[in-house]
Each structure stands twice: as C-alpha cells, then as structure tokens.
Amino acid sequence: xxxxxxxFDFRSDxxxxxxxxxxxxxxxxxxxxxxxxxxxxxxxxxxLAAEKVGKEAALFVTSGTQGNLVAVLTHTKRGDEVxxxxxxxxxxxxxxxxxxxxxxxxxxxxxxxxxxxPEALRKALRGENIHFPTPSLLCIENSHNRAGGTIxxxxxxxxxxxxxxxxxxxxxxxxxxxxxAAIAQNCTVSELVAPVDSVMFCLSKGLGAPVGSILAxxxxxxxxxxxxxxMLGGGMRQAGVLAAAGIVALESMIERLADDHTLALRIGQAxxxxxxxxxxxxxxxxxxxxxxxxxxxxxxxKLVQALEKxxxxxxxxxxxxxxxxxxxxxxxxDAAKLVDTLKRIMAV
Ligand code: TLP
Numbered sequence: 001x002x003x004x005x006x007x008f009d010f011r012s013d014x015x016x017x018x019x020x021x022x023x024x025x026x027x028x029x030x031x032x033x034x035x036x037x038x039x040x041x042x043x044x045x046x047x048l049a050a051e052k053v054g055k056e057a058a059l060f061v062t063s064g065t066q067g068n069l070v071a072v073l074t075h076t077k078r079g080d081e082v083x084x085x086x087x088x089x090x091x092x093x094x095x096x097x098x099x100x101x102x103x104x105x106x107x108x109x110x111x112x113x114x115x116x117x118p119e120a121l122r123k124a125l126r127g128e129n130i131h132f133p134t135p136s137l138l139c140i141e142n143s144h145n146r147a148g149g150t151i152x153x154x155x156x157x158x159x160x161x162x163x164x165x166x167x168x169x170x171x172x173x174x175x176x177x178x179x180x181a182a183i184a185q186n187c188t189v190s191e192l193v194a195p196v197d198s199v200m201f202c203l204s205k206g207l208g209a210p211v212g213s214i215l216a217x218x219x220x221x222x223x224x225x226x227x228x229x230x231m232l233g234g235g236m237r238q239a240g241v242l243a244a245a246g247i248v249a250l251e252s253m254i255e256r257l258a259d260d261h262t263l264a265l266r267i268g269q270a271x272x273x274x275x276x277x278x279x280x281x282x283x284x285x286x287x288x289x290x291x292x293x294x295x296x297x298x299x300x301x302k303l304v305q306a307l308e309k310x311x312x313x314x315x316x317x318x319x320x321x322x323x324x325x326x327x328x329x330x331x332x333x334d335a336a337k338l339v340d341t342l343k344r345i346m347a348v
Contacts, residue, residue: 008312008334011326013177013260013287021252022209022245025250033280035230037342041240045247049214052250053178053199056192057222059215060243062234064089064176065216069097072137073228074199074221075170078103081133083124083169085111087146088140088173101232105133114144115152118163120276125167138164141174143181146317148280149264149288151181154191160303161195170233173199176213180206180286183257197221206257206287207249208328211242253328260287261324263335267324268341274346290317297346306345315346 009015018026032038041058047057054096061067068090082098084091086108090098098104109116109124128133140160142152152160161171169293173196175181175189182189193199198217203209215225229235236242268284271277275298279289304316317323324338 010311010324011313011315012325013052018070018210018245019208021220022248025244026241029240029244031238033237034239035235039240042243045243048250050216053193053216056301057159057219057260059225061213061229063096064202066234067213068174070215070225071172071200072102074147074225077138079133080104080136081107083107084111084139085109085114085116085304088141113150116160118159121160121163131307135169135242138169138346139174143177143286148283148290149286151184151285154187158195162196171196175199175201179192179254180257182328184261184285190303203246203249206260206327207253209245209249212246219229264326267335268285274342276346282284287326291305291322293320310342
C-alpha cells in the first residue's frame with residue numbers, strides 16, 4: 001500500500017498514519033447517528049476506553065485540545081482559577097481556549113521535569129480571600145511534553161491529587177501520552193489515573209489512529225462533558241468510522257510503545273557524543289528526545305533547516321531546543337540516518 005507520510009519524520013507522533021488493520025476496520029464499521037446515541041462502534045470504543053483507564057465512562061472527542069477544553073468547562077465555572085505546571089500543554093499550546101471560552105484564569109506553578117511537588121501546590125493554593133479567584137481545578141500532564149516526555153509516578157500523582165482534592169479542587173490529567181507514561185514505568189494506566197477525576201488521552205499520537213482522543217471519568221462527569229462537547233461543535237454523526245480505528249489502536253498498539261522508548265533512548269545515547277549538542281538522558285524516559293543546541297554553533301531553527309535538506313524533519317521547540325519524537329512510522333534505519341546526518345551537520 002502506498003504511504004504518503006514523509007519518511008524521516010521525527011517532528012511528532014501526531015504524524016503517524018493509520019495501519020492497514022485500522023483502515024479495514026474503518027471500512028467495515030457498523031455506524032449510526034452518535035449524537036442520538038445510535039452508533040454501535042462508538043459505543044464499543046467508549047466502553048473499551050473507559051475499561052482501559054479504569055474509569056466509569058468515556059467520551060470520544062475530536063482532539064486532545066478539545067478533550068482538555070471540555071474537561072475544563074465541565075469542572076469549572078467562569079472566573080475560577082485553574083492550576084497547572086508552567087509549561088503545561090493546556091496553557092502553552094491550546095490557543096488560550098480555557099480563558100477565551102471557559103472564562104477561567106490559569107495559575108502557573110513551576111515544576112521540576114514537568115512534575116509539581118505537593119509543597120509547591122500548597123503554596124499556590126492561597127486560601128479564601130475576597131480578592132482571589134476560586135481555585136477549582138488542577139491539571140497535571142503525564143507524560144509532560146515540553147519537559148521532554150517526562151513522567152509522573154503513580155505515587156506523585158496520588159500525593160499531589162490528594163492535596164488538591166483536600167482543598168476541594170478537581171484534578172484533570174492531560175494524559176495525551178498516558179500509555180507511554182505507564183509503559184515506561186511498568187504500571188497500568190488505571191493505577192496511574194486512579195487518583196484523578198478525569199483523564200484525556202490521544203488515540204491519534206503513538207497509538208496511530210487517524211483522529212480523536214478520549215475523555216474519561218465518572219458517568220456523571222461524562223454525561224455533562226458530552227453536552228459541552230456538543231456545545232463546542234464536537235457532536236459527530238456516523239463517527240463509528242473513526243471509532244473503529246480507535247478500537248484497533250487500543251487493542252493492538254499499546255504494547256509496541258515500548259519500542260518507541262527504546263529507539264528514543266538509543267538516539268539520545270548516540271547524540272551525547274556529538275559536539276555542540278547536549279541531551280539530558282535522565283529525563284529521557286519515553287518517546288521524546290529534547291536536544292539542546294550550543295549557541296556557539298547556531299540556533300535550533302538553523303539545525304531544523306539543515307536536517308530538512310536531508311529530508312529529516314524535527315521540531316523547533318525553543319531558541320536552542322530541538323524535539324525529536326519516535327513513533328511507529330520511524331524505525332532503526334531512520335534513526336541511524338538521523339544520527340549520521342547530525343554527526344555530519346555538527347562537524348562543520
Ligand atoms: N501536542 C502536539 C502539539 O500540539 C505540540 C505535539 O506534537 O506534541 N496534550 C499534550 C500533552 C499534547 O502533547 C498534545 C498535542 C495535546 C494535548 C493536544 O492534542 P491534539 O493535537 O490532538 O489537539
């Protein structure tokens with residue numbers, strides 16, 4: 001079968017294309033009007049997704065961004081304060097949706113490798129005062145994208161969620177890559193998300209489905225979330241064609257994420273010895289490799305452009321930072337070409 005993706009695409013795991021099995025499942029999917037609750041394939045996916053993360057119910061959403069926004073809208077009211085790590089995706093990359101559409105104000109907490117300590121959270125929770133907005137939600141990100149795919153352990157989630165919940169806040173996990181986070185530390189996703197009230201995860205990243213994410217939580221939460229999804233224009237009719245690919249993703253694409261982690265580590269280890277590049281191997285736990293470029297050599301943008309001349313795509317992640325992401329559509333040969341090309345580029 002002909003593939004249209006670019007061969008050496010390390011920009012993101014969002015570039016993965018659906019497998020043959022997914023395409024066949026999509027072709028054969030039994031469908032109905034999902035807004036009317038009549039799509040059997042979608043119902044199957046939502047049941048399966050809830051089971052996989054150990055929550056009562058799940059909702060298919062168009063994207064991770066929509067899933068996070070629906071979660072914020074469902075957990076908060078206008079004027080509330082939402083706490084999160086200072087480089088959280090929901091703050092950094094989601095077009096300010098929570099403020100523009102939800103009317104909430106983000107309160108950023110400096111983390112370490114994307115993880116917030118219970119002490120930092122306690123300090124950020126200011127207590128009741130007529131001047132302060134009401135804090136009603138804590139968002140945590142696992143794995144943490146901008147920190148380099150770093151992970152929260154089940155214990156870290158539990159302790160920090162407990163501090164928030166004691167103070168009456170709900171806790172939402174942006175788990176776009178939560179299956180990566182679980183596989184990297186040999187625990188189940190259910191264990192990792194048990195303390196949080198809701199979790200969003202993406203089917204369309206490392207799991208390879210073409211479209212869609214899942215929001216999961218209690219049945220009561222999902223019932224309200226479904227209405228917010230509709231408000232945002234995310235009520236999809238014969239969406240079973242998309243759900244069919246999501247089912248294949250959940251049934252057959254989770255275990256292989258470990259291969260992406262192995263490849264990312266191998267790339268990281270190979271880059272350590274290349275002049276003008278530095279990598280924090282301690283942080284390299286999943287499928288994201290953050291590479292720091294020595295300003296004496298040039299900028300991240302310069303490196304991304306140089307790689308592109310060799311048909312290698314990487315993401316410019318900051319003035320001196322390049323992000324490389326492994327996924328099912330890049331393999332060992334692609335990684336070898338990446339490393340060899342970087343050696344040649346950095347030598348001049
Ligand atoms: N992240 C994308 C870009 O937006 C940066 C990527 O290439 O990594 N939460 C996290 C932690 C994410 O990394 C992403 C996507 C999302 C939410 C949003 O998901 P989508 O792209 O489906 O809206």
